[in-house]
Amino acid sequence: MELSFQTVMSQVMLGLNNGVFYAILSLGLAVIFGLLNIVNFAHGALYMLGAYVALLGFTSLGPLIGMPDFHLNYWAALIVAPLVVGAVGIVIEKTMLSRLYKFDHLYGLLLTFGLALIIQGVFTNFFNVSGDPYEAKPEILNGAVNLGFMMFPKYRLWVICISLLVCFGTWYVIERTKLGSFLRAGTENPELVKAFGVNVPLMITLTYGYGVALAAFAGVLAAPIYSVSPVMGSEMIITVFAVVVIGGMGSIMGSIITGLLLGMVEGFTKVVYAPASSTVIFLIMVVVLLVKPAGLFGRES
Amino acid sequence: MSKSLWIILVVVGLVAPFIVYPVFMMKLLCFALFACAFNLLLGYTGLLSFGHAAFFGGASYVTGYLVKTGGLTPELGILGGTLFAALLGYLVGSLAIRRQGIYFAMITLALAQIVYFIALKAPFTGGEDGLQGIPRGKLFGMIDLGQTYSIGGSPVALNLYYFIFALFCLGFWVIYRTINSPFGQVLKAIRENEPRAVSLGYKVERFKLMAFVISAALAGMAGSMKSLVFQLASLTDVSWHTSGEVVLMTLLGGVGTVLGPLVGAFTVITLQSELSSVGSWITVIIGVTFVVCVLLFRRGFVGELGRLLKKSL
Numbered sequence: 203m204e205l206s207f208q209t210v211m212s213q214v215m216l217g218l219n220n221g222v223f224y225a226i227l228s229l230g231l232a233v234i235f236g237l238l239n240i241v242n243f244a245h246g247a248l249y250m251l252g253a254y255v256a257l258l259g260f261t262s263l264g265p266l267i268g269m270p271d272f273h274l275n276y277w278a279a280l281i282v283a284p285l286v287v288g289a290v291g292i293v294i295e296k297t298m299l300s301r302l303y304k305f306d307h308l309y310g311l312l313l314t315f316g317l318a319l320i321i322q323g324v325f326t327n328f329f330n331v332s333g334d335p336y337e338a339k340p341e342i343l344n345g346a347v348n349l350g351f352m353m354f355p356k357y358r359l360w361v362i363c364i365s366l367l368v369c370f371g372t373w374y375v376i377e378r379t380k381l382g383s384f385l386r387a388g389t390e391n392p393e394l395v396k397a398f399g400v401n402v403p404l405m406i407t408l409t410y411g412y413g414v415a416l417a418a419f420a421g422v423l424a425a426p427i428y429s430v431s432p433v434m435g436s437e438m439i440i441t442v443f444a445v446v447v448i449g450g451m452g453s454i455m456g457s458i459i460t461g462l463l464l465g466m467v468e469g470f471t472k473v474v475y476a477p478a479s480s481t482v483i484f485l486i487m488v489v490v491l492l493v494k495p496a497g498l499f500g501r502e503s
Numbered sequence: 504m505s506k507s508l509w510i511i512l513v514v515v516g517l518v519a520p521f522i523v524y525p526v527f528m529m530k531l532l533c534f535a536l537f538a539c540a541f542n543l544l545l546g547y548t549g550l551l552s553f554g555h556a557a558f559f560g561g562a563s564y565v566t567g568y569l570v571k572t573g574g575l576t577p578e579l580g581i582l583g584g585t586l587f588a589a590l591l592g593y594l595v596g597s598l599a600i601r602r603q604g605i606y607f608a609m610i611t612l613a614l615a616q617i618v619y620f621i622a623l624k625a626p627f628t629g630g631e632d633g634l635q636g637i638p639r640g641k642l643f644g645m646i647d648l649g650q651t652y653s654i655g656g657s658p659v660a661l662n663l664y665y666f667i668f669a670l671f672c673l674g675f676w677v678i679y680r681t682i683n684s685p686f687g688q689v690l691k692a693i694r695e696n697e698p699r700a701v702s703l704g705y706k707v708e709r710f711k712l713m714a715f716v717i718s719a720a721l722a723g724m725a726g727s728m729k730s731l732v733f734q735l736a737s738l739t740d741v742s743w744h745t746s747g748e749v750v751l752m753t754l755l756g757g758v759g760t761v762l763g764p765l766v767g768a769f770t771v772i773t774l775q776s777e778l779s780s781v782g783s784w785i786t787v788i789i790g791v792t793f794v795v796c797v798l799l800f801r802r803g804f805v806g807e808l809g810r811l812l813k814k815s816l
Binding site: 235240241298301302308309313315317319320322323324326327436440446480481485487488491 | 551598601602604605606608609610612613614616617620624743747750754782783784785786787789790791792793794796797798801
């Protein structure tokens with residue numbers, strides 16, 4: 203096969219596009235894991251929920267509230283979907299997860315697995331598994347831009363830029379601000395932070411809400427690219443778990459970088475040997491486990 | 504546990520095909536063995552594998568292939584499937600035990616996904632259709648497992664049923680012996696306090712791997728049995744849904760109890776067949792059961808009963 207620079211670069215760029223989704227999702231998992239010590243299996247389902255909030259806001263919300271002409275547009279969806287899903291997350295944390303902190307961490311995984319089944323199951327019953335297109339992509343993001351070495355769809359470029367901004371913004375808040383220092387302290391020693399008068403339970407609730415809001419944000423970004431389907435989340439979450447194992451959940455920056463790199467590697471594999479592209483991340487996970495079991499950025503606890 | 508209980512259970516198993524729909528009974532036996540094998544790992548070693556479908560489904564493909572294309576007798580097909588699962592268990596186990604707790608669950612899930620992709624893409628697995636029409640064949644080349652007898656006017660594959668029942672008893676006995684051996688005591692020690700087991704000089708890694716291989720092999724045997732019963736090996740068997748289902752069966756029945764997985768498998772299989780009319784809502788019902796179980800009775804049916812009776816069941 204001809205391995206021209208252009209083919210490789212275009213696949214790597216498309217891979218980077220997937221990579222930013224991996225980065226946002228694994229970042230959310232890492233933030234949640236840091237403070238709550240649970241792996242949020244429902245992350246994929248909430249990513250899917252975010253995409254559906256955008257889709258339904260555009261197609262069905264208007265008729266539902268008696269204003270058939272009302273459509274929730276893309277820009278509004280980027281704000282509304284994370285808020286809605288974040289609120290769902292807060293309810294989940296308050297009513298269910300908070301009862302499990304005193305037990306084995308595995309119960310958190312099992313509970314969120316059950317929630318993922320519920321959310322996915324409900325949407326499977328009402329929507330087409332093969333997916334519905336989201337047609338509210340704004341005019342301004344149509345077409346392609348010339349990157350010098352290739353023509354790249356404008357929308358995908360926007361997704362890459364805004365995702366990187368959100369990822370590094372989150373990193374900045376957590377690693378460089380006063381608020382973030384509470385969060386990091388809470389990760390290290392919640393009891394001590396409580397003693398300093400910080401409302402740790404509230405912090406935990408908001409952290410979970412923020413983590414899943416990130417997933418919903420990614421879901422809205424993904425909606426115009428992929429078709430919105432009930433199974434989009436479960437396909438994503440297993441890959442993201444592998445990403446998280448490779449990067450280790452100990453470091454925020456680590457999970458962002460791992461996500462981006464693996465997306466590009468996946469894109470690159472598509473050019474070199476396409477059939478392996480769906481498994482390459484899992485194979486890299488195997489290699490990392492053999493060479494550096496704690497993960498690239500992890501610390502052995 | 505008391506001898507009389509065992510005798511009652513065996514008698515129930517022997518007369519069941521005359522009373523209950525035999526295919527239901529055989530499905531139950533396959534999944535019960537699967538759940539028992541899983542419980543050996545979660546309940547007695549404290550390892551949560553989220554990828555056990557890889558062994559169950561992988562073995563069911565191997566058995567299907569050996570019997571259908573290779574023309575092997577059913578017992579050899581099942582042996583082949585079980586050995587395959589053991590080998591796969593060795594590979595997955597050696598990788599997964601390098602990390603603990605939550606990571607262990609994620610690694611097994613991800614590795615099982617590789618098996619899923621292979622089942623989807625490999626030339627000999629039939630892709631989306633799976634392997635269909637797997638022959639039941641002749642046991643040891645003599646006893647026809649496909650032969651049916653008329654019971655109450657409907658044909659029942661009794662030979663197959665008793666073969667499956669015998670295999671279940673064998674698998675269950677292996678698990679029971681494992682749990683109640685010195686080896687099983689070490690596993691429980693690891694579950695309770697791993698650093699302490701290490702400090703007592705046990706090579707924890709080796710014990711975990713051994714438990715993983717036994718569990719994988721028996722899960723594989725259950726999958727092999729299933730492929731003969733339904734004459735089908737499908738993608739569902741290797742999917743993460745199946746991995747989740749076996750977790751639910753074990754959790755619902757009672758993690759770390761001998762009889763729990765049986766009760767859990769019975770509950771889930773009954774739910775599935777009774778509620779087959781609701782179609783895909785079954786996923787939601789399974790999910791709700793998961794949530795309720797985790798929030799309200801983490802000990803499961805048998806565990807709670809054991810607590811009431813102050814006995815270990």
